[in-house]
Amino acid sequence: MAPLALLTPANIATYLIASNFVAFAAFGVDKMLAEAGARRISEATLLQLAFIGGTPGVYAGRRLFRHKTRKQPFSSNLHNVAMIQIVALAGLGTWVLTG
Numbered sequence: 001m002a003p004l005a006l007l008t009p010a011n012i013a014t015y016l017i018a019s020n021f022v023a024f025a026a027f028g029v030d031k032m033l034a035e036a037g038a039r040r041i042s043e044a045t046l047l048q049l050a051f052i053g054g055t056p057g058v059y060a061g062r063r064l065f066r067h068k069t070r071k072q073p074f075s076s077n078l079h080n081v082a083m084i085q086i087v088a089l090a091g092l093g094t095w096v097l098t099g
Helices: 009-036 043-065 074-098
Strands: none
Touching (some): 043 074
């Protein structure tokens, strides 16, 4: 089976739901670890979770858990990841529509 055959709407939706859930949960876990003074989830890992499709989950986790909302350069890097994704989606949409 060709790898592109796996890119069904159902598989893409499942991936996005799972990646956003993991990203959201990571913020809750990192907040709990921070409050306990324990070893934390690295900012690089949190940004990677956003980059692989969990950006909405990261933003929701930041808001709900009030975690890393004022932290720089994390906030700037997260906004950059979101902008890259928006531009990529716009480009993909344009490519698909103009076929």
